[in-house]
Amino acid sequence: EIVMTQSPATLSVSPGERATLSCRASQSVSSNLAWYQQKPGQAPRLLIYGASTRATGIPGRFSGSGSGTEFTLTISSLQSEDFAVYYCQQYSKWPLTFGQGTRLEIK
């Protein structure tokens, strides 16, 4: 199976600043990568698919990049509602696999 590794585990950033989250795949997943946001007590919400395409209704401050094995989620100017846990997921091959998550916290 493809192992997804996210870094860092926790990221502390001030509101208004930029946050950069990383995700690495153990083998190439091409651009078949998604990012999700999860807040406490809620289901995950799809942010990005195809490595760089924003899902419907997702603000422009969220952007994704990368292909192959290295991917990045960037939040350009953090808003209070952006502090949450973020997961990457590959859908290139079965079994589908998620990263362990990055917790984005207020600095």
Add this chain to the structure above:
Amino acid sequence: QLQLQESGPGLVKPSETLSLTCTVSGDSISSSSYYWGWIRQPPGKGLEWTGSIYYSGSTYYNPSLKSRVTISVDTSKNQFSLKLSSVTAADTAVYYCARHSTVSSSSAFDMWGQGTMVTVSS
């Protein structure tokens, strides 16, 4: 407006079978465009894909659970179901049902149910 709703017992005894149903409203589960999947999340931990099903009945399972998991679909009720046998405390989790596209380049989970907590305990 598509909605997915999980239902089932919140408490299951060790060694028994966990059974959950996801009811889909606002879209047909027989759509050729989607898989329907289950994802679980133990308390305080990350997301784990359990398995997915296509309306025709084709299934895909997480190898770590394959010997214990069965996913089925009932197109007449617009539902799909999860059964996990021989459960232990390690199966305690929030279980989500979700949809993902059959188009390989965009097969992310784009719609999710709210999740249901299942505790395995005697």
